[in-house]
Amino acid sequence: MSEADAYLRAYQRERQARLLAEKLLDEKTRVLYDKVLELNETLGNLQHTRNQLLQTEKLAAMGQLTSGLAHEINNPIGFCISNVKCLREWSAQLIALAQHAEALDNTPTAAQLSNLRTTLEQLDLPYLQEELPILLDETEHGLSRVRDLISKLQQYTELGQQQEQSISLHSSIAMALATLGEHKQQCHIEKILGSDIVVIGNELEVQLILSHLLNNAVDACHGKGLIRLVLRSHTEQDREWAIIEVIDSGCGIAAENLQRIFDPFFSTKDVGHGTGLGLSMSYSIAIKHGGSLSVQSQLGQGSCFSLQLPLAPVV
Template sequence: MLDAYQTLGPSQDRETVARLEQLRTDIELDFLLEDIPVLIRESKDGIGRVGQIVKDLKDFSRVDTNQQWQWANLQQGIESTLNIVASELKYKADVVREYQALPDIECLPSQINQVIMNLVVNAAQAMGAERGTITLRTGQAQDTAWIEVADTGSGIAADTLQKIFDPFFTTKPVGQGTGLGLSLSYGIVKKHGGDISVRSEPGVGTTFRVELPLRQSRPGA
């Protein structure tokens, strides 16, 4: 309609035309004609991203399930978790993926996603002033699937490593950590019949490794 209006040309008296031209300048009509399609495009992109985040949140928390043991894709869980913590990583580290093909494993997916989130967020918080790298690896060894979260952060001293999974133990400043993240992760992994370990070198980085059985050996499973 605006395009059609502009093609009409001056069909009124000069005073009316001058008023219209002034109004066009005041409301920055030419700029709006260029900007509105861009804004609509960005809004549609944003809606798409919101939709993906909602999907990832559902995958992360499994809100549509009753915390039942089920077969799940570890890589899908990792990707959903990375999308959720993207803002935590954005300015601190680049993410490198080194995935190997894995079969689905029997687990409580939301709890495994929680473990991954704790490890990835800890890795991001371990970065110093310089941007670092977080590498996520997956693999299989016989009847066990494993996940590694490796960072190029500040590393952990040997005496601290011995206490890293203790409840309420934290190296973060007061008010910035509960000391429960790794302890809860340890409990979740053990509940799955798995193992979680850590190796670290101060000034070089830290690697957490989670090993999970492909199938649970619960009674009746």
């Protein structure tokens, strides 16, 4: 075989190998491309499912909020109904007194005067003069409270539609505490709030975070223990921050779980007692508001969740 034939055969073998390699590369590229498309579709489906679950978690939290508010509404409604019953009795006595007075002639008879005197004694006018203004004030205050709570309930029906607004953290904390209702059982809640602080954001979403943190604290204490709520301001990197700490004396979180506590679907609760999305949702809301949500905890020694939000700019 001549040297030229040897070079030609070597070239042909090299060309064949290159064509085969290109064919294999093309096949692998197509397979990889199909896998990327499949992975993107899977990721899209997972994101859609996660969004649906987060919405479900928001609705569940909303249900808990509205349930707690309904419980709070029952209290003023209860004493307002009781007050109305008293007003009905007193108004009947006042009407009877007015009727007796209207029936008097210029020269009333002894019987007429006796009836008037008896009605006055039954009415106990000094007691009525003292108690009636108090009862009316209580009723007005109770109905105003109901009106405000119903206004909050109306806001909850607009979840996701609220615009950013100035938020009083005292008010948000009060509403979150109100939603606990009977769920707090024997927990002692200590409030160290100081002066009110105003932040900018979605009021309902901030209340959802606080409500979730408080309910988690109650669960961690098994319904009996100390929960401390602290509100303070903090300056960091030339920015003013509001910090709300929810500190409980409950069971605490194991060190290996602290890094995963805000992951979607992760939960330290028993199966059937939580979706594992509450803290993930709360963390996402805090980040959306330009803040953060962090935790410090030791197993058996309780936990401290810290919500940090930027203060509203001074106008």
